[in-house]
Amino acid sequence: MNDAKRELIRKMYIALQAGEISKNDMLLPERDLAEYFQVKRSFMREALIALEALGIIDIRERQGMFVGGKGTQNVLDSLNLLNVWPSDAIAQVFELRTMIEGPTAAFAALRRNERNMAKIQDALDQLSFLRENSHPDIGSLGVRYNAILHTAVVEAAHNPVLLRVYEGTSRLYTEGIVSVGTREREKLPYEKWPDQVFSEHKNIVDAIRRGDPDEARAMAVVHLENSRNRIQGIMTDEGAGPEEGIIVSSRRQE
16 A cells, blocks of 8 residues: 555544544545545546545445544554555455355356346446446456355355455455555556456346356355455565456356
8 A cells, every 4th residue: 555545544544533534434435525525526436446445434325424443543454555565365264255256156147036146236337337338447446346246145145254254354345456456556446357256246146136156156155266366466466467366257148
């Protein structure tokens, strides 16, 4: 994380603790926050997404931004993690995610209801909008809606214990990937490979909608293995090209 963003997050956290930028646990609007800290709205938006990944705030669709529950030491530990996230940890995190999310996608295909599918589709639609419109904040917003999509899939498995385990793994990954995007402003996955990442997400969603557990599991594993290769390429400055290290889906053509 660059020094300017790290400093902004620290200032925002201190202001939150002092109640300067929130009322009844609800943060001021993004525009007001940008004016308060005298930064551009795009820079403030990236800081807010990082704060959400750290658990400091909770951004709720159509409701606003609310104060989260992390203590000071946890916040400082998280900020340090964002600065020194080791590239060799990526493979370990994705190994764990594959163990959790592959079978979870299969359960989701068997157990999802209409409400689950609506939430999953909404997240996919948001990612589609960012991609089709080349949104200027596609990188940071892509991280956010990616997390929402994956969480919605886990929720569709209807296993509260599994959801709690996933949330810890997801936060670890999200904290790390946010650091990638702020380290010398390297491009994030949805900036660098929008078509590939969206296609993989769509394959998972389509399999869940069809109620096909085997295909859902397979597509989730393909996506996670490809994501691991892409992120490792970024963090080792190799910058894998569109085809390098990418597993091609064997999904049925419809």
